[in-house]
Amino acid sequence: MDERRNNLLKEIVEVYIKTAKPVGSKALCSKFNCSSATIRNEMAVLEDLGYIEKNHISSGRVPSEAGYRYYVEYLMEAEKITGSDMLKLQKIFANNELELSDAITKCMEIISDITNYTSVVLGKSSADNALLQVNIIALNDNQVVAVVCTDKGNVENKMFNLPNNINVNEVIKTSEIINKMLVGTPINEVSRRMEEEVKPVIKRQIRQYETVYNIFYDAFNDFVVNNSNIHVTGRAKIFEQPEYNDVAELKRLANKLEDVSFIEKVSHDDDDENEIKIYIGDESEFDPNVTIIRKKYHINGEDGTIAVIGPKRMDYSRIVSLLEYVDEKLDSRKEKDGKD
């Protein structure tokens, strides 16, 4: 791959990203000061190398998956975020009132809006939350709400109907025992310690301990299971992209976009999980016709993922710059707030 060939591939990818139309040899002559035949010769090589493809024998060239990959790895210039893009995101961070997790969601909404791609936020309170306390709030004689709170400020609640043979006071007493025994326990170890340590204790002190025990066990379990939130913005935005101009394709994609929770799981072995990741086409393990650009974040005891879903022909450098900017801003806010 000499320099001209690199430049040619770069040009093909970028023109295709802009126009969504197969790139012919003539269109590139002027840029490279040579004839279309020369371009064609070089294109033939790039095609042999697997970086570009033809839709049919006499069509212009389209980047292949390998071509995009080569592009993002070696050819793409790290573009600085543009002023107008930055401006729109800055407004969000200017407002210090906003909780960080809300700020993230807002950011991704804006990114979807300005880019016409689909954006996703997957938040999950992470393992490094520790139990701070569990409160029981009695609504009446046979209903209680258990409120679980972690040291990072994540709170989850669950309501229970008490059977007639259970007294509210016994539930409260149990909560006190749990608080004494388990404060500071990492949230994902709570279930185990409940079973091994707490159960024997309340067995001795509480009548009907099984029922009461289950209330708390369920509440903690809910916390671990439930405490994730998904925000998808602009599901329909991606349909505006010209590649999705046929009914079957549209339906297929709409169906897949129903559930995007898989995004956090995509992983290619030896990766550094905290970098911006680009999954092109099949690499996404989602759909051969989309690219997913993803960044994991960790703030305030919450692990999460932000991602943008677009066509393979998406504006890679712009999205990368946008995600980088958001991440940067999050980092600086973390320091300022003194959290994490």
Add this chain to the structure above:
Amino acid sequence: MDERRNNLLKEIVEVYIKTAKPVGSKALCSKFNCSSATIRNEMAVLEDLGYIEKNHISSGRVPSEAGYRYYVEYLMEAEKITGSDMLKLQKIFANNELELSDAITKCMEIISDITNYTSVVLGKSSADNALLQVNIIALNDNQVVAVVCTDKGNVENKMFNLPNNINVNEVIKTSEIINKMLVGTPINEVSRRMEEEVKPVIKRQIRQYETVYNIFYDAFNDFVVNNSNIHVTGRAKIFEQPEYNDVAELKRLANKLEDVSFIEKVSHDDDDENEIKIYIGDESEFDPNVTIIRKKYHINGEDGTIAVIGPKRMDYSRIVSLLEYVDEKLDSRKEKDGKD
């Protein structure tokens, strides 16, 4: 409208619901024991009355909006829910563990699944919740979580960063004042009473009362604003319906389905809000090409709406029977649990 004409319209609507193809006169001869010419004559009358339409001068007939309306009002037979449909929903209610609001969501997921329409659950803790208590949980010296709980067991929480000049104890003290003064206040009056009654009191007792006041004010406000949840299932399901077979239509609908919160607001004046409502086409105030069937529910201090979105040509009686069944089951569970 004599009987034959009614039957003819009923047949046209039902055949069209089944086949999604315009119904011609020949197809109905056998059913009515007469020639196609006779049917045509009657059809001409139904068309004059505005109940059926032609796509073009020589096509079969399609029910008009007025035709569907006439059908659901006078012709549709209240169908009992089928055994297999019932069976699928019963599984959910068999599990008494499930909180009612979760059971509703599950039901609507199943309904979307078995009917291939889009289903929606819009829940909102209603005005008839009263403040039970507000708790302050201190995470550390400068972070607190405010937990607001109502008598119906709805809980909302919000984390705050305290400025350096505010002491946690002052926040807690304020929470005690609020608890004393406002317990039992309907949740939508809390803001007003905070401003009119609580503010003057804490002004006297708390340094930096403005900041502390705002924490609670925000927390309550969040409760009112935030405490709604939307579940949409099968957004893409509706695309399988044959009427949405062109790209523009699909995109338009996908876009609209991004936000379905409007559904609870659709209302036609003198209606009894608690009945099953059918909004056909333009009546839906959403999209001329869909029908929305909706039922409002009230359980356990939560007001909500369940709805099914489908083509105008949707299976009206089946959906009505399904929603009726769900509503019935909810009612019986309410009584059993002794709630509400």
Add this chain to the structure above:
DNA sequence: ATTAGCACTGTTGGAAAATAAGTGCTAAAG
């Protein structure tokens, strides 16, 4: 190594023709 020239190939769009489905109307029959 580059390029002009040319034959070739698949796409796109439109026109024309054939087919199919179903109507409205008329006139006759019941």
Add this chain to the structure above:
DNA sequence: CTTTAGCACTTATTTTCCAACAGTGCTAAT
């Protein structure tokens, strides 16, 4: 007065054909 057979007519749908077009690969010359 209602029903029906018959037929001319309308429109949508599908197929076929053709021309224009964009772009390629290859060859031979520079």
